[in-house]
Amino acid sequence: MVSKIISVSGKGGVGKSTLLVLMLKHVISSKKYNDILVIDADPDANIGDIIGQEVGFKQTVGGKMTLLKDKIQKRQIPLEVSKNQIIESEVFDALIELDDFDLLEMGRGEGEGCYCSVNNSLKHIIDVLSKNYDIVLIDAPAGLEHFARRTGQDVTDLVIVTDASKMGFHTMERIVEVTNEVKLDFKNILVIGNRFPEDMKNLLTERVEKVKDSRVKFLGILPNDDEISKINLLEKNLLDISSENSFYKSAEELFAKIF
């Protein structure tokens, strides 16, 4: 039985994928969870990039679904198999088994409307897959609305990342609103300020207090860090960051409050 499903969301480019990968490193090294699944639900699939794992289109859920459509059109699928069974088998096929965790890249379908249908299957995919894991980490697309409506019911914690910007704060508030509108049952909604100047911290804590929702908590801030930029620019595997790295250590202090 899955004990935790954690989804990371926030405005585009604020550091969601970066923090998700550092969270993954923390989860792996804590040795508290045996079976770990990472779902990259961002259509511009980039968790693979960050961890030096090239994932071709054919290996993504979107890619599998596109091939499936071809097979259906060519009537290569036996009639007695249900649609859900087919989709499930394609999803298991898309799973990438790595040494310490499994990775599922949602990717996007080809052609108009396909991205949508990939995301529509996300809720079902989480339900089916999560049974086999102790913990599931989800990199959620920035536009949470659509995603949330389909998938949120089982997601236990939501981490919202923001930078020190009006748009980042606005997206944070909008995400909380959406979870209410669609009655998503998150246990905790945790806000992290990333690339956030220490002397502006109170602007974020005040804003989080104003949300007036008992689930929403301020988790802390993390600074802009040159080492993180360097790892990114040199295309190194972020999972290989030293556990003594000061940014990683600060991030771990925040994550320890979640796990």
Ligand SMILES: Nc1ncnc2c1ncn2[C@@H]1O[C@H](COP(=O)(O)OP(=O)(O)OP(=O)(O)O)[C@@H](O)[C@H]1O
């Ligand atoms: N604390 C930090 N210090 C320096 N650079 C950072 C920091 N956090 C993130 N970055 C850099 O910012 C860029 C965007 O980060 P990332 O890809 O994690 O954001 P994202 O929210 O996942 O973006 P997207 O919405 O496009 O998926 C990357 O180049 C990353 O290396």
Ligand SMILES: [Mg+2]
């Ligand atoms: Mg990302």
